[in-house]
Amino acid sequence: xxxxxxxxxxxxxxxxxxxxxxxxxxxxxxxxxxxxxxxxxxxxxxxxxxxxxxxxxxxxxxxxxxxxxxxxxxxxxxxxxxxxxxxxxxxxxxxxxxxxxxxxxxxxxxxxxxxxxxxxxxxxxxxxxxxxxxxxxxxxxxxxxxxxxxxxxxxxxxxxxxxxxxxxxxxxxxxxxxxxxxxxxxxxxxxxxxxxxxxxxxxxxxxxxxxxxxxxxxxxxxxxxxxxxxxxxxxxxxxxxxxxxxxxxxxxxxxxxxxxxxxxxxxxxxxxxxxxxxxxxxxxxxxxxxxxxxxxxxxxxxxxxx
Numbered sequence: 532x533x534x535x536x537x538x539x540x541x542x543x544x545x546x547x548x549x550x551x552x553x554x555x556x557x558x559x560x561x562x563x564x565x566x567x568x569x570x571x572x573x574x575x576x577x578x579x580x581x582x583x584x585x586x587x588x589x590x591x592x593x594x595x596x597x598x599x600x601x602x603x604x605x606x607x608x609x610x611x612x613x614x615x616x617x618x619x620x621x622x623x624x625x626x627x628x629x630x631x632x633x634x635x636x637x638x639x640x641x642x643x644x645x646x647x648x649x650x651x652x653x654x655x656x657x658x659x660x661x662x663x664x665x666x667x668x669x670x671x672x673x674x675x676x677x678x679x680x681x682x683x684x685x686x687x688x689x690x691x692x693x694x695x696x697x698x699x700x701x702x703x704x705x706x707x708x709x710x711x712x713x714x715x716x717x718x719x720x721x722x723x724x725x726x727x728x729x730x731x732x733x734x735x736x737x738x739x740x741x742x743x744x745x746x747x748x749x750x751x752x753x754x755x756x757x758x759x760x761x762x763x764x765x766x767x768x769x770x771x772x773x774x775x776x777x778x779x780x781x782x783x784x785x786x787x788x789x790x791x792x793x794x795x796x797x798x799x800x801x802x803x804x805x806x807x808x809x810x811x812x813x814x815x816x817x818x819x820x821x822x823x824x825x826x827x828x829x830x831x832x833x834x835x836x837x
Contacts, residue, residue: 574649577649577655577680577685578647578655580685581647581655581657581678581685582644582647584603584678584685584686584687585642585644585657585676587599587603588600588603588642588687589640589641589642591603592628592638592639592640593638593639593640595632595636595638597625597626597627597628597629597631597632598625600624600625600628601621601622601624601625601628602621603686603687604621604624604686604687604688604690605679605681605686605687605688606620606621607619607620608620608621608624608686608687608688608689608690609688609689609690610624610627610689610690610691611689611690611691611692612692613672613692613693613694614694635665635666637666638663638664638665639663639664640661640662640663640664641661641662641664642659642660642661642662642674643659643660643661643662643701643704644657644658644659645658645659645660645729646658646659652680653679653680653681654677654678654679654680655677655678655685656675656676656677656678657675657676657678658673658674658675658676659673659674660672660673660674660701661673661674661692662701669702671699671701671702672692672693672694673692673693674690674691674692674693675690675691676689676690676691677689677690699753699760700729700730700731700732700751700752700753700760702760703732703751703760703776703783704725704732705808706723706732706734706751707723707724707725707732708722708723708835708836709721709722709723709835709836710722710723710833710834710835710836711833711834711836712813712831712832712833712834714831716740716741717738717739717740717741718738718739719736719737719738719833720736720737720836721734721735721736721737721749722734722735722736723749730752730753731750731751731752732750732751732752733748733749733750734748734749734750734751735747735748735749736748736749745766745767745768746766746767747764747765747766747767747770748764748765749762749763749764749765750762750763751763759775759776759777760775760776761773761774761775761776762774762776762785764789766792768792769792770789770790770791770792771789771790772787772788772789772790772797773787773788773789774786774787774788774801781804781805782802782803782804783802783803784800784801784802784803785800785801785802785803786800787799787800787801795820795821796820796821797818797819797820798817798818798819799815799816799817799818799819800815800816800817801813801814801815801816802814802815802816804830806832809834809835809837810832810833810834810835811832811833812830812831812832812833813830813831813832813833814827814828814829814830814831815827815828816828
């Protein structure tokens with residue numbers, strides 16, 4: 532059997548590097564998109580008012596306050612859910628949310644605004660992604676909002692959701708931030724951020740061992756042909772790898788393969804199991820190096836650097 536390289540002894544190059552990809556439920560700061568960034572300076576106060584209104588929607592939802600939610604709509608406003616059902620008027624919208632909260636009292640909502648564009652003096656269209664936590668399950672969807680100004684105040688006129696289509700990059704946006712892990716032989720630190728168009732998550736990792744160090748870049752994106760999430764690693768010493776992601780209940784699985792800097796070929800199935808929003812365990816299984824089987828790694832704990 533080939534003698535393991537230093538990083539393979541502490542869980543494997545793919546195991547340790549991939550571990551830092553898959554972190555808990557991070558905090559995300561919404562960033563202005565290119566569509567928003569180009570807005571005329573005169574509309575900045577209106578844009579701020581619209582963002583404040585969307586924040587009020589999230590706050591009312593997370594408090595399970597159906598009345599406060601409905602008050603954000605115009606009197607004749609409309610909400611269209613992800614199966615196409617339409618609810619018109621504040622009374623109907625309030626009743627719909629009241630029924631929803633009765634069945635889902637601990638539901639929580641997050642939104643990520645992609646763009647806000649003004650189509651007239653008193654009308655604006657907001658688009659983005661919403662993520663709802665319903666007990667142990669989680670769902671994400673694309674949304675659009677038509678905002679209108681009445682009597683000097685902005686209201687929601689039409690809110691529409693579209694159902695999620697399988698796994699999306701938004702399902703792993705909790706990666707954004709910095710993560711760290713440490714074993715007896717090495718420590719790993721990784722920082723992730725969205726790329727400019729939010730089509731990829733870009734990361735930079737460092738692994739420090741007792742006698743050597745490794746660094747590199749990672750990219751994660753959605754394959755538009757297959758609809759699967761894929762990731763790629765490029766290390767400073769010449770190694771590279773890729774993985775295809777899938778869900779197994781609350782766990783994430785990665786079918787990973789790569790070539791190390793010394794030319795050895797590595798394959799593995801990596802498993803992420805969340806512990807909390809700021810921690811998870813990562814384990815690499817079914818590992819093979821140049822045709823030789825290698826023992827599974829023990830679960831490695833990864834934590835958020837706050």
